[in-house]
Amino acid sequence: MTAGHSDTPVVVDVAIVGAGFAGIGMATQLARRARESFVVLERADGVGGTWRDNTYPGIACDIPAHLYSFSFRPPSDWATLYPQGADIRRYLEQTVADEGLAPHIRLGCGLDQAHWDADSDRWELTTGAGPILARVLVMAVGRLSEPHVPDIEGLESFTGTVVHTAQWRDDLLSGGERIGVVGTGASAVQVIPHLAEDAEELVVFSRTPPYVVPREDRRFSDDERAELRVPENAQAVRERMLLDADKAFGQRLGLHPDIDDIRARALGHLHRQVASPSLRAALTPDYEIGCKRILLSDDFFPTLERSDVVFESSALESVVECKARAVSGNTYDLDVLVMATGFEATRPPAASRIRGRHGRVLGDHWADGMVSFASTAVAGFPNMFVLDGPNAALGHNSAIYMIETQLDYVVGALNFLADSGSRSVEVSAAAEAAYTAEIDRLAASTVWLTGCDSWYVDPGSGRLTLLWPGTAVSFRERNGTFDPRPYLIEPRLVDEGGRTP
Template sequence: MTPQPRTAPDEVEVDVVIVGAGFAGIGMATQLARRARESFVVIERADAVGGTWRDNTYPGIACDIPAHLYSFSFRPPADWSTLYPSGAEIQRYLQQTVDDEGLGGHIRLRCALDEARWDDAAARWVLATGTGEIRARVLVMAVGRLSEPHMPAVEGLESFTGTVMHTAGWRDGVLSGGERIGVVGTGASAVQVIPYLAQGADELVVFSRTPPYVVPREDRRFTDAERAELRVPERARARRDELLLDADKAFRQRLGLRPDIDDIRARALGHLNRQVGDPALRAALTPDYEIGCKRILLSDDFYPTLQRPNVVFEASALDSVAECKAQAVSGNTYDLDVLVMATGFEATRPPAAARIRGRDARSLDEHWADGMVSYASTAVSGFPNMFVLDGPNAALGHNSAIYMIETQLDYVVGALDFLAHSGSRSLEVTAEAEAGYTREIDERSASTVWLTGCNSWYVDPRSGRLTLLWPGTAVSFRERNGTFDPAPYAIVAPPRNEGGPHR
């Protein structure tokens, strides 16, 4: 059953409130439901679960991590149809998780977070939402990094007489065929949507500020025999482990180690040379930065699409718009009917941070004024009993985000166990521990391609720090951050007349 939106929460006081019903929020809810120890509620501003995979429905959307690695290890193996799952298939997987785990009754759809405030006297988080107030001992932020689309500042964009769409706000029915379309960006979303748009466009102009490195995708459908084999838990687990360790080998590339980085560069440039025969276009598509410092993309049809007679590769960014005319930095102008903004997300400065106020009413956005910081990539000083999933330094540039989320879930569950067993009112990581972890991240990051190879969305523009990625392997993240330890925390014990956690 699909969870139904509520006009008001059934419960106004719970042990745990989870903000966001994407992979991280659903994973956290699953763990809590199976424990059956803490009361909890999940609030979600949209009208369905799924997060990124609910919001992004543009043609061609798919994952670039193999399906058996981009799924929960603690769920029965899904019957994936292809090596790399489509967005729709992932969305169905998440909805199936909600149904199978009985999470529908805990989820409040169309329930946006207006503000979360720490009440120190009561040792509770007080949430103002679109459907009323919720009070909780523990706040789990699971809003992710890809929830707020980034719209670049383009002079005159408001004067555009056609239609403007971000890939994360795709609207079916806008395109009927024969349009003159401009796509702004050549990142992960762009290389997926461009081949589909080119099929029906009268003209497709691709505005590229920076060409990406692209390697072969080599996706394929699983045979019936393979699907049957991978529905067996032991076989699926073995496949997942194999994929995880194989992907982790790519971290050597991000350290600039040879021959690893030379091999991946040669693979990408070889792919370009094989697919693009025109020397001028090939030169325009050759990156001038080190491979790996920006996301390496997977595609078999991006380069061939750029050579279609109805496609123009504009090797500069969109500079300005005047009614139907779009002008590139190069000075070239194009008459367009539709602008598709494949321009990514507000990842380094999540807007939700402005709505969260911790000790002394200081906002999380203020705390992160010089870039996101944390301890164990999960806890933040000044914000007691709060945990952030898929936040600061909790993503990877070479492996599965779901593995990282599961590591954080284990950490949060450990913290909940400590609160329950110790009877403590609150846990707050110390400023010293947070500062020490930040130094550790900076030291680990210094020699990576993310800080030496180019500027990218992984790096905070205010501080120049790597704030989105974990500068190590997925396995090393679990070794470092997979087990909760109360030592770095300031712990507030309950008054003698106060009982344990709310039930």
């Protein structure tokens, strides 16, 4: 539903901010419980989060479909091993329809401010549709919602079109343009082969080349699709995929032969697909594999060997009107600049709009990098839970499994609040500090802190703040069950007669 403005506060038990995988998953759990009233705030005009925003040519997931979907939903009829972006968005839209979530979702309703009121033990939310009072706040804005554009000298003077991959428009290109792509990360390797098909010339600006392994996507046969629509079969496939993916964590620890095998696979893929010795050398990373996300593609390298594609092995430094200059000194005349430059992941802008106890701004609390307890709760922010936030992602397995673990944790907290009659739960500063120290200890020997600089690491503190430094299964074992012992509990108020006021 599209939100209209009202000055009368809406009072709910739970306010969820964001209608991507995490927000829709949380709403599904609450709708099925039918125990708490709730509302989902979504600033855009549709649900889907990352998969709504990213519509560039070639957009797809690099996690198999049966693992990149909810375990608590009937298995979807996926056509391919790896789902396309549009398929994922339709899956989320179908979830909203099947679970009856639409009446709870306010589209076009962004969160302006959220403030914890200690007197009423409620969150006071200011939104584009009016005020909301919520006992519990669930932040589900994710890590891939705010596009990052690097500071490039003169970019504002560019006479052509500048577009971030997360802000793609279908009418952007008509064919025959001179296109520059900035970046060679996950989005870039997907979009570059498609852009090359219609461009007069394509220039790829690469600060650091990626490690790429074969994607090996395929279509399921009709018989396979029928078999995988059976819940028990789909669940068995999901479990096998989860455990197989978790085996890759040994690579991130730098264990042998794990890391040697995946490095050999990536470099072998490069040597098989790139014949030019000079291009092959430019595409050979000088950092340890796994430090940055390992990419999946069968057509990225062959595209770079085309005569109308230029691989510029340095970053875009400056722009003067239509002329783009690389750090190397090479210049290119361009009509379109595609920024495949990622997101503001380690310092989420939404944190500046949330005030906890004593007016503490979440962004200030995270000034030295995101911290939490159980990757879900934050000291000083009672009755608030963050999904897909600090140390809740993986570089080798499914984000949806991680989100589901957090959903179980939040549901456990809601059960505790209801069953104990407590007014609020707030994780202690000591528990948060101990968990942060645990994360730092586990992360110290991983490739993320020893192999290179990456977006997984906070640029200020140098801490690993985005990824869980372990397997998906170990995250569930550590953080899948709510335990009230590390929390400060605000008990229910009673009057002199023993009655709840």
